Amino acid sequence: MQANRVLVVGKDEAHAKAGVAKIAADKFTQVQATSWMEAIPLASSGRYQLVIVLAGAEIGIAAVTTFARSAERWTQREGMMLVALTEDGTAALHRDLQHAGFDDIIHRPMHPTQVASRVAILLRLSTMRRELVRRQATARGFTSGDGLFLAPAEPVIASRRASVLLMQFDQSAHCAEQFNRAVRSCTEATICDDPEAARALLYRGGLDAVLLCSAVDPRSAIDFADRMRRVPALYNLPVLLATPDVGKLDLDMVFNAGVTDVAPTCLSSEQLSVHLTSFKRLEALRAALAVRYTQHVEMVIRDGLTGFAGHGFGMAHLQATLQDCAELSLPVAVAGLTIENLDEINAVHGYLAGDIVMRRVGDMVRRCIRGEDMATRLSGSRILVQFPDTRYASANVAIRRLANVLRLQKVDLPGGASIALRIGYNLACWDGDADARALVASLKARKVAVAA
Helix, strand or coil, rough: CCCCEEEEEECHHHHHHHHHHHHCCCCEEEEEEHHHHHHHHHHHCCCCCEEEEEEEECCCCHHHHHHHHCCCCCCCCCHHHEEEEEEECCCCHHHHHHHHHHCEEEECCHHHHHHHHHHHHHHHHHHHHHHHHHEEEHHHHCCCCCCCCCCCCCCCCCCEEEEEEEEEEECCCCHHHHHHHHHHEEEEEEEECCCCHHHHHHHHHCCEEEEECCCCCCCHHHHHHHHHHHHHHCCCCCCCCCCCHHHHHHHHHHCCCCCCEEECCCCCCHHHHHHHHHHHHHHHHHHHHHHHHHHHHHHHEECCCCCCCCCHHHHHHHHHHHHHHHHHHCCEEEEEEEEECHHHHHHHCCCHHHHHHHHHHHHHHHHHHHCCCCCEEEEEEEEEEEECCHEEEEEHHHHHHHHHHHHCEEEEEECCCCCEECCEEEEEEECCCHHHHHHHHHHHHHEEEEEC
């Protein structure tokens, strides 16, 4: 397994090494210290997932801002998280650092376990960014568009007080009561100690975060978070676990249960406010990445006009279908549909008319094929339809019917024009030996039969 690489930037080597000592790393994470003079060549090399700058008295806000601005021009910036580690926890510094372009701010003093949990979250986000960029580059290989690009994360600084649900477990210690007072002073908090009532409040919506406060044994709070994680509507809702002794927690168990971050109950109201702002910002980035990833997957597997599978995904699906049917000794038939006058429509009426035609064809084909059949747009006017577990005679009846349905359609265009389609089709049955590409090539070799 490749190790995560973290770069810590300090005023000089001694200052950087002192910062490294504050970051507890596991065996899968390599933390390297560097001085301010050597920071830019190392950080811009693209070898590091996380670059942590020690902002404070030694490195002032002006220098840190200049460093962040230069990072925006680095070619590897998409896959790197830029983080500030500072002893100052004021909201003013937090805003300055976010406006400078930092992805997150870690405030000291913190418990080492809490710093480690925050670094682990940032490393996961960096991995998501890199994977998204890699898949987008791959997607541009079999889509006609320019693909989606990961825009820089916008600072998420709420002008209103955060709305949180404070769920109390085993409230028997004074430190938990102190944490509750801190929550009330900096948020619009709803206090609840009944799990059933808490679920009703969660489903009602409108919350920015959920705080699970456990003064003695956090297992009940972890179980509650795990049940939340299994509800799709609550998956991206930030969950903060607050407990007095953070050092005794099993972080793997906590994060696997869906807890986003861990905090000690000794936080003051100002520290908690800054923590929640940073906390919400991380979750907003996570949610944005999830949306972009969904859009990207849809872009890769779907043709935007017809709704059919894209060329790359459709061919991969056909190959998988052939393998499955070979194991079960089932027949497979494939048919090719060609809109023969599409080029003529584009030339006479314009490409907008061609788009309208393809949308209409997509609607009709999806209505006429079975649920197990699959349509793929191979090129501009060529459509491939897969018929699994179907013999030649049955597939021939289905494709002839589909071709005639399309031929009889009149596509109305803006301006009052109406277009009739000329549809050609061809059919091939899998012989058990050919792969997907060879099977589609056999369709090209056959004479196209024009629907009468």
